[in-house]
Amino acid sequence: MKVTVKSWTGVATWRWIANDDNCGICRMPFDSCCPDCKLPGDDCPLVWGACSHCFHIHCIVKWLHSQPQQQCPMCRQDWKFNNK
Amino acid sequence: MSQKSDELKIYWKKIKYAFPILNNTLPTECTDQEYEEITQIIVGLGIQVKIRDLVLVHVEKYLRVYVAPSFWSKFTKVEEDIKAFQLFKSAVNDLYDSVNQFSDMLRRLKHLNNECCDNRPIFGEKDVILGFKQLLRATLLSQLPTTYYIIINHFYELSFNVFDNMKSSDMDEDICLGCWNEYSECNCAYIVKVFYDTNKKLVELQLLERLAGQVLTNFIQKKIEVHIRKICTGAFDVSHMSHLEDWLDTTVMTWLTRIYSAGSSQAPPGIKYAITKFKQKLSFFLYQTYTKLRIDQLFNIIIEYPDSQPAIDDIKTCLESTNLCPLLCKKLQTALETRLLHPGVNTPDILTAYISTIRALRHLDPSGIILETVTKPVRNYLRNREDTVRSVVSSLTEEGTGSELAEELAKFAAENDEDNEKEEAWDDWYPDPVDADPRRAQGPKGSDIISMLVNVYGSKELFVNEYRTLLADRLLAQGDINTEKEIRYLELLKLRFGESQLHFCEVMLKDISDSKRINTLISQDKNFAEMNAKFSSNAMILSAQFWPPFKDESLELPEEIKQHLAEYTKAYEGLKGNRTLSWKPHLGNVNIEIEIGEKKLDLTVSPFNATLIMHFQNKPEWLLEELHDIMKVPMTVLRRKITYWQSLGLITEKSSDYYVLVDGSEANKANVPSNQVQEMICEDEETESVMASAHDQREGELQVFWSYIVGMLTNLDSLPLERIHQMLKMFASQAPGTECSLNELRQFLDTKVRTHQLVLQGGMYKLPKL
Ligand SMILES: [Zn+2]
Ligand SMILES: [Zn+2]
Ligand SMILES: [Zn+2]
Numbered sequence: 001m002k003v004t005v006k007s008w009t010g011v012a013t014w015r016w017i018a019n020d021d022n023c024g025i026c027r028m029p030f031d032s033c034c035p036d037c038k039l040p041g042d043d044c045p046l047v048w049g050a051c052s053h054c055f056h057i058h059c060i061v062k063w064l065h066s067q068p069q070q071q072c073p074m075c076r077q078d079w080k081f082n083n084k
Numbered sequence: 085m086s087q088k089s090d091e092l093k094i095y096w097k098k099i100k101y102a103f104p105i106l107n108n109t110l111p112t113e114c115t116d117q118e119y120e121e122i123t124q125i126i127v128g129l130g131i132q133v134k135i136r137d138l139v140l141v142h143v144e145k146y147l148r149v150y151v152a153p154s155f156w157s158k159f160t161k162v163e164e165d166i167k168a169f170q171l172f173k174s175a176v177n178d179l180y181d182s183v184n185q186f187s188d189m190l191r192r193l194k195h196l197n198n199e200c201c202d203n204r205p206i207f208g209e210k211d212v213i214l215g216f217k218q219l220l221r222a223t224l225l226s227q228l229p230t231t232y233y234i235i236i237n238h239f240y241e242l243s244f245n246v247f248d249n250m251k252s253s254d255m256d257e258d259i260c261l262g263c264w265n266e267y268s269e270c271n272c273a274y275i276v277k278v279f280y281d282t283n284k285k286l287v288e289l290q291l292l293e294r295l296a297g298q299v300l301t302n303f304i305q306k307k308i309e310v311h312i313r314k315i316c317t318g319a320f321d322v323s324h325m326s327h328l329e330d331w332l333d334t335t336v337m338t339w340l341t342r343i344y345s346a347g348s349s350q351a352p353p354g355i356k357y358a359i360t361k362f363k364q365k366l367s368f369f370l371y372q373t374y375t376k377l378r379i380d381q382l383f384n385i386i387i388e389y390p391d392s393q394p395a396i397d398d399i400k401t402c403l404e405s406t407n408l409c410p411l412l413c414k415k416l417q418t419a420l421e422t423r424l425l426h427p428g429v430n431t432p433d434i435l436t437a438y439i440s441t442i443r444a445l446r447h448l449d450p451s452g453i454i455l456e457t458v459t460k461p462v463r464n465y466l467r468n469r470e471d472t473v474r475s476v477v478s479s480l481t482e483e484g485t486g487s488e489l490a491e492e493l494a495k496f497a498a499e500n501d502e503d504n505e506k507e508e509a510w511d512d513w514y515p516d517p518v519d520a521d522p523r524r525a526q527g528p529k530g531s532d533i534i535s536m537l538v539n540v541y542g543s544k545e546l547f548v549n550e551y552r553t554l555l556a557d558r559l560l561a562q563g564d565i566n567t568e569k570e571i572r573y574l575e576l577l578k579l580r581f582g583e584s585q586l587h588f589c590e591v592m593l594k595d596i597s598d599s600k601r602i603n604t605l606i607s608q609d610k611n612f613a614e615m616n617a618k619f620s621s622n623a624m625i626l627s628a629q630f631w632p633p634f635k636d637e638s639l640e641l642p643e644e645i646k647q648h649l650a651e652y653t654k655a656y657e658g659l660k661g662n663r664t665l666s667w668k669p670h671l672g673n674v675n676i677e678i679e680i681g682e683k684k685l686d687l688t689v690s691p692f693n694a695t696l697i698m699h700f701q702n703k704p705e706w707l708l709e710e711l712h713d714i715m716k717v718p719m720t721v722l723r724r725k726i727t728y729w730q731s732l733g734l735i736t737e738k739s740s741d742y743y744v745l746v747d748g749s750e751a752n753k754a755n756v757p758s759n760q761v762q763e764m765i766c767e768d769e770e771t772e773s774v775m776a777s778a779h780d781q782r783e784g785e786l787q788v789f790w791s792y793i794v795g796m797l798t799n800l801d802s803l804p805l806e807r808i809h810q811m812l813k814m815f816a817s818q819a820p821g822t823e824c825s826l827n828e829l830r831q832f833l834d835t836k837v838r839t840h841q842l843v844l845q846g847g848m849y850k851l852p853k854l
Contacts, residue, residue, distance in 0.1 A: 001734070001745060002679040003701045005619045005694065006686075010649055011560060011671035013628035017662050032629040039591060040627050041598075046662065 016046050018054050024074050025059035034058045050080035098122050099135060102192065105142045108149075110185045119192055123199065132199045139193055140206065143186075143216070147223040155179045155224060159232045166271075168238030173278050175235075180285040183220065190216055217290055225294065233299065240299045243279040246272045247339070283343055292344065293358060300343070301362075304336060305369055312374050320385045320392030324374065325401055332370055337363055368405070375402040379412050383419040387437060389444035396448050403448075413457050420458065425465045431475040435537070438462050442533050463540045467827075473550040476537050480551075480577070534580060548585040551577065553632045555589055559596050560624065560671060567597050591630035599625045602659065609655040621648050624672070625656075625665065639670040639691060640716040642698050680734065692717070693728055700735060700745045708741035786824060786832045793833075794851065802848040805830055 016030045023046075026034050033044035034056035048054040053074045055063075060079070064070050070079045102122045104112045114122075126132050158175040162168040194212040206215030207222075286292035311331065316324055340362060344355045378385065378399050385392045385399075403409055420441070424434050438459065445455040466472045538547045555570070570593055578586050603622045606612055615621075641649070653665045674694035678685040689697075695715060699706065711726075712719050719741075726743060729735040738744045789812055796803060796811055803811075809826050824832075833849055836842040843850045 001701055001704075003694075003698050004677045004679075005645075005698075006675040006677055007620045007622065008645060008648065008674050008691075008694075009622045009624065009672045010652075010691070011624045011626065011668045012649075012653075012665040013626045013631075013668070014656075014660070014663050014665055015628070017664055029629055031627065038587060039594060040629065041663070042660075048662075 014041065016054075018046060019052070020054075023056045023059055024053065025055050025063055028056070030054075030056070036062075048082040049077075050082045051075050051077045052082070095125055095129065098125065103135075103139050103142075103189065105139060105146060105189060108142065108146060110146075110182075110189065112188070119195075123196060126196070127199050132196055133202060133204075136193065136196050136200055139189075139196075143189075143193075144219060144223070147220060148227075151179065151182050151220070152223050152227045154182075156227055156229050156232070159229055159235055161231055161234055162238065165238045165242040168235040169242050169275070169278070172235045172239040173282055176282045176285050180289065183289065186216065220289070221291060221294065224291070232295075236295060236299055239282075240296060240303065243275060244303055246275045246279075287344065287355065297362075300340075301365065301369075304340070304366060305373070307336070308332075308366070308370055309373055312370075312377055316374070316377055316381075320381070320388050320395035323394040323398050325398050328370055328374060329367075332363070332367060336366065371402045371406050372408065375399060375406050375408050376411070378402070379408065379415050382412065382416050383423055386416075386440050386444045389440050389447075392444070393447065396444055400448050409454070413454060416458050417461060421461055425461060431466075431469050431471050432479060434462070434466065434469075435472075435475055435479065438466070438537070439533055442536055466540050472540065473547055474554060476547070477551045477554050480534075480573075544581055545585065548577075548581055549632070551586075552589055552592070555592060556632050559592060561673075567593050588630045591627050595626050595630075596624065599623060602656065605659055606652060606655045609658065612651055612655040615648055615651045619648075621652055623649075623652055623656075623665070634668060634671070637670040637721075638716045639695065640714065641669050641691065642695055645695075678734070685732075689728075692725055696726065697729060697734070700729075700743075704745035704747075705738075706743050708743070711743070786828065789824065789829075789832070790836075793849075797842075797849065797851045802845070802850040804847055805833065805849065808833070808849065 014031070018030050020030070022029050023034065028034060030046055031040060033040040036058055037044040037056075045057050046054045047057045047060060049060075049072050051072045051074070053072050055073075060073075063073055064079060071077065072079045099122060100106045101112065102114045102119050104110060123132075126135055155175055155178065158171045158178075160171070162171060190213055197206065197212050203210075206212050207219040209215035209218055283292060283296075286295060312324075312328070315327070337359070341355075341359055344359055378395060381395075382399070385395045389396065399412075403412070420437075423429075424437055441459055441462070442455060445458065446452070448454060538544055571590075574586060574589055574593065577589075599622075602625060607616060607620070649667055653667075657664050670691055672691055673688055674691055675686075675688050676694055676697070678687065678697065692715075696711070699711065699714065708719050708722060711717070711722055715722070717725075723741075726735060726737075730737065734746055735743050736746055792812060793808060796808065805826065809824075809829050812824065812829070833842060833844075837844050837849075840852060843852050
């Protein structure tokens, strides 16, 4: 008997490679989206700071706008976007 | 003194001469002139009242002792029609004659009564003649023998039969169908004559209604029943009301008038009244009979709704003038129970019938009371069927015209649009008139059919959840699903159930269309293209947070497949920075070609089946335990699933838990034609959901309460449902899984009862004794 695979359609779930499961600002899972968004992933991406903390981009931008100082809400270091 | 006494004796003799009834006889030779003299004597003596009363006493006695017994003596138990016919005829004739014998005397009594000037009623009547007739009827009826109806029945049945067959005399027959005599001796004409004659006399005596009324009524009712049954078979799409009324008005009433008017088609005024009353009775009976018949057919009428609307309209009209509503409810409920509510009927069929019932009964009774009463058992039953939610969901999203619910959903959307337009035209608004149709005033769209169905199971959430599970299964089962169409349905559902609940499904659909794009992009990746030269590998990439939970199943894929998928992951990571994939190895589908002997099989199978057969390619004999070690699948599952290849004749269980590949030559014999194989695969793939069902999910959430419940019952021994619910609210409200309705709790506890973790006794839940 000879078995030939012609095509294989698998099922996978995607996830962000991050050091935490949830966004420290909105508390939602990273793999979900921020409260302002409807669609996860491309439409509500994560960003990393120089401090290596990461958030939904919409969450950190909102946070920075509301703060006098541009600091990471987790470690209070100055926030710099890290183009990892 | 003696002279006076002699005088009185002579007067008394004269009085008895004028009123022989005082000697219990009727005939007299007394002339009017003589009578005039005697009256003067009576008045002269001032005894007119006494004499009149004495005569009346004797009249009463005479009727009681002679007339009535002689009349009833003819009412014997006779078997033969014609004998009975003659008996009844002579009874009526004799009665008529003896009543006529009274006429001279009555005339004189009337005269005497006028001299009394005391206006005393004569047997309840002002007039002597009327009083006499009243007395006659009362006396006759007071002696009514129990078997009186026998000869009357015979008499009328024989006559009716003659009438019935008068028009349609079929001359081919030797025997007259009217009187059952040979044609040469046909008696019909005689029977008709006697019939009219007898009726005429009974009408005059005012006895027709009392003696023959019941027989006539029975007879006509029988005719009505036969007629209704004849015209109301099968078709429900025609209204019969006006036809039936017409038929009663013309055919039946004309016939009846002729009987009452002794052959004339114009009834005299007194009789007209009797006929009108009769007609009211018959008309009521007609409605009753028709409605009862329709009630017996109601289940079928409902199934054919809206084509059967005319029948429903008829019932509606009839219910207004009959008291059959309780009967209707009882019978329809029984019909629904016996026709629908048992394990042999598919849930979709029950739903279809339930929807028809809702529609038809809404039309029949806009107040909704009948619907509420009748369908209660249906709702209870549906609630306990496991696949109800699933059936509703799938029929909601079913393609094309067949699905009632899909139409209902579309209708809802259309109505919503209309409402929006109406809102814009707010300045055209006027208050509803006072007598506004209550159906419209009934208000919220929530009372539509879909809500009625959704409410069967308690919550909208449970329902939407099930929709999500179903959608997930379909998306995974057929990767090339028409997402545009699904999105259209989703939009409809959103209108119905709200945006937030269905947002998850939107993401799921987007995942599928995104996956297609990603697959195309990745297949252009250089490294991966090399890999793909051997066979193409695709992925459905899901946003886990938005999909229903998957059933946990393990499966270790063959090494080459794992490498291939790892390569896909690498390409994905290159495409989407900072993101990676976790594979669900047991999900998906595999297209394989199997060459065995001279046969080639092209199959689409599950990853499990593909992995298994690939292992057998490398090594033709396997112990179950070895397969378990290499595939990481529980042995019970293996044992169950391997049957797929056994059924195809490719693998056989040589001895217990020892599986062997069937070699080429044998396989040729065993092989099933490949088209048949495909069918079997379809079945295999679709039977099982890969999702944890909504029920399982919710049950998982409710498990949180279980320890509380066990605690309660340990301390308090036994508790009713409501009490458990109350206590949970108090103690366990902070627990995750939060709110739990009474209904959900009941279902949860019932599953515990089924699995013998609880005992339900007299409405109280208990822990089983150990
Ligand atoms: Zn966030
Ligand atoms: Zn966002
Ligand atoms: Zn930080």
